Amino acid sequence: MKIKIDQLIIYGLLFLITLTMLVPILNIFALSFTAPDRVAEVKGFTIWPKGFSLINYQVLLNNAMILKSLFNSMLITIIGTAISLVSTAMAAYTLTRENLVGRKFLMTVLIIVMVFEPGLIPEYLVIKEIGLIDSYWSVILFKAVNVYYLIILMRFFEEVPKSLIEAARIDGAGHLAVLFKVLLPVLKPAMATIGLFYAVFRWNEYFRASIYLNSSSKWPLQVILRQFVVLDDTATMLGANNLLSYNEAAQLNFEALQAGTIVIALVPVLLLYPLILKYFTKGTMDGSIKH
Amino acid sequence: MKKLIKKINEDKLLYILILPALLYFIIFHIWPMTGMILAFQDYRIIGDNVWVGLKHFRILFSSPAFFNVLRNTVIISAMKIIFFFPVPIFLSLLINEVSNPKFKKYVQSVIYLPHFLSWVVIAGIWITFLSINGSVNQLINFFNLPSVEFLTNKQQIRWVFVFQEIWRSAGWDSIIYLAAIMKISSAIYEAAKIDGATRLQQMLYITLPQLKSTIITVFILNLGFFMNAGFDQVFNLMNDSVISVVDILDTYVYRIGLVNGQYAYATAASLFKGIIGIILIFTTHFLAKKISGKGLW
Numbered sequence: 001m002k003i004k005i006d007q008l009i010i011y012g013l014l015f016l017i018t019l020t021m022l023v024p025i026l027n028i029f030a031l032s033f034t035a036p037d038r039v040a041e042v043k044g045f046t047i048w049p050k051g052f053s054l055i056n057y058q059v060l061l062n063n064a065m066i067l068k069s070l071f072n073s074m075l076i077t078i079i080g081t082a083i084s085l086v087s088t089a090m091a092a093y094t095l096t097r098e099n100l101v102g103r104k105f106l107m108t109v110l111i112i113v114m115v116f117e118p119g120l121i122p123e124y125l126v127i128k129e130i131g132l133i134d135s136y137w138s139v140i141l142f143k144a145v146n147v148y149y150l151i152i153l154m155r156f157f158e159e160v161p162k163s164l165i166e167a168a169r170i171d172g173a174g175h176l177a178v179l180f181k182v183l184l185p186v187l188k189p190a191m192a193t194i195g196l197f198y199a200v201f202r203w204n205e206y207f208r209a210s211i212y213l214n215s216s217s218k219w220p221l222q223v224i225l226r227q228f229v230v231l232d233d234t235a236t237m238l239g240a241n242n243l244l245s246y247n248e249a250a251q252l253n254f255e256a257l258q259a260g261t262i263v264i265a266l267v268p269v270l271l272l273y274p275l276i277l278k279y280f281t282k283g284t285m286d287g288s289i290k291h
Numbered sequence: 292m293k294k295l296i297k298k299i300n301e302d303k304l305l306y307i308l309i310l311p312a313l314l315y316f317i318i319f320h321i322w323p324m325t326g327m328i329l330a331f332q333d334y335r336i337i338g339d340n341v342w343v344g345l346k347h348f349r350i351l352f353s354s355p356a357f358f359n360v361l362r363n364t365v366i367i368s369a370m371k372i373i374f375f376f377p378v379p380i381f382l383s384l385l386i387n388e389v390s391n392p393k394f395k396k397y398v399q400s401v402i403y404l405p406h407f408l409s410w411v412v413i414a415g416i417w418i419t420f421l422s423i424n425g426s427v428n429q430l431i432n433f434f435n436l437p438s439v440e441f442l443t444n445k446q447q448i449r450w451v452f453v454f455q456e457i458w459r460s461a462g463w464d465s466i467i468y469l470a471a472i473m474k475i476s477s478a479i480y481e482a483a484k485i486d487g488a489t490r491l492q493q494m495l496y497i498t499l500p501q502l503k504s505t506i507i508t509v510f511i512l513n514l515g516f517f518m519n520a521g522f523d524q525v526f527n528l529m530n531d532s533v534i535s536v537v538d539i540l541d542t543y544v545y546r547i548g549l550v551n552g553q554y555a556y557a558t559a560a561s562l563f564k565g566i567i568g569i570i571l572i573f574t575t576h577f578l579a580k581k582i583s584g585k586g587l588w
Contacts, residue, residue, distance in 0.1 A: 044426025
């Protein structure tokens with residue numbers, strides 16, 4: 001019986017911990033779907049909207065700035081992830097070839113990159129020097145190759161049986177064929193994990209975008225969101241078009257609008273999250289069950 | 292020599308494959324690293340920068356603003372080391388005690404999630420979470436206590452950072468300990484069970500000691516980041532009422548460097564930060580090696 005009580009306390013405690021994460025997020029969802037005149041009824045523990053309304057999303061998705069920023073975010077995320085994934089995989093392939101002349105030098109570069117962070121200002125000045133200020137490329141190429149992911153991928157490459165690669169080589173396959181037709185298909189889960197991590201990082205990035213991109217028309221969603229939520233910029237939140245088309249603008253609730261913007265920024269991550277769990281934590285979770 | 296050239300020529304394609312990554316490291320990482328030399332110069336928009344030696348460091352070390360920022364950085368980081376660091380360990384021990392696989396999966400799926408949210412989204416959620424109508428104040432009111440304005444309160448704001456860090460990262464950081472727990476041989480537990488050890492005893496005398504080297508490694512890594520103190524948190528929750536107690540080195544560098552345009556002076560501040568970081572990581576590494584025989588490398 002005593003063991004039962006121990007377990008009860010542990011289960012209860014863990015359940016409470018998960019609630020501290022779920023309730024604030026669900027609360028934001030509830031707020032965003034609540035009718036503007038009933039927002040005051042939505043308290044911290046409310047997880048269901050009061051008087052269902054889509055007005056917040058109507059306003060937000062009619063805001064040209066939000067639509068543009070969504071487009072920017074997708075552009076940066078898709079191109080950035082593709083570039084990151086391909087260059088990381090290619091680098092990992094070269095670095096795991098034995099007898100490569102200069103391998104030691106290349107590994108030293110990796111270690112230097114891992115240990116020493118360049119300062120914010122010199123980084124900014126380099127971007128300026130090469131003319132990337134106010135260009136999408138400044139944000140796409142920021143952290144384009146993550147050294148940690150590169151090293152993880154190298155480990156995976158090393159674990160692929162050598163016979164598999166040798167067989168392909170004997171059949172006349174070149175390096176490109178070995179990489180793209182032998183290694184990557186075998187390592188699909190690893191590539192998926194790293195790709196998802198790159199994508200989430202890119203989607204969530206806001207700080208470099210806000211310092212490198214001067215024109216607000218190039219801002220990704222996270223920068224716009226920060227403008228609304230952190231800096232309380234209500235004028236941008238409504239958007240010029242909306243002020244004209246909605247004469248009930250005065251009745252809108254900014255708290256609910258802010259919540260709606262958070263949800264828009266959150267949903268893509270929530271959509272990718274099951275995939276992340278599937279690929280990344282598979283080993284961790286399955287393994288933990290047996291004990 | 293001829294053989295070497297022939298080998299390089301044969302592997303030409305391999306060098307082309309690594310070229311994008313290498314170029315990226317050189318242009319976006321190593322070049323700006325060498326740019327840290329700006330800390331010893333005066334920045335010129337036109338023409339070469341002028342060498343000024345330690346001028347910026349002298350100004351830095353005689354500036355009360357810098358010392359306030361340094362103090363905030365140390366206090367916030369120390370609070371996190373003391374109050375955040377043990378939480379993932381505790382969490383992994385709790386999760387390890389869960390025998391129902393479905394519940395375990397549910398817990399893990401939920402507690403890893405905040406790690407994938409952007410700092411702006413987290414700030415947005417927390418601003419609502421800590422507002423007058425938010426759940427925290429609802430709870431406080433439930434116990435008949437007056438509401439607290441956490442985000443504009445100098446006494447509370449640093450605690451907000453500690454709890455936000457726990458909320459965001461404790462779950463994710465518990466993964467490394469869970470992985471280490473899984474590697475512990477089940478034979479040890481079997482033997483302990485035969486000897487009549489309770490689950491709590493197994494946790495305290497087997498699991499925890501087995502985690503020692505993982506704990507030390509993570510601790511050293513954390514100390515290496517000691518001077519960071521959480522830029523994104525501060526940057527997104529900072530306001531005029533609390534700036535004096537939350538402004539940290541990184542936000543200071545951003546403000547004087549990119550907002551005020553004092554590039555060289557800001558670089559001096561960030562070089563100072565970098566050097567302290569390196570000293571910290573080496574010191575703790577050697578201390579750990581001395582105490583436990585196991586360091587980071």
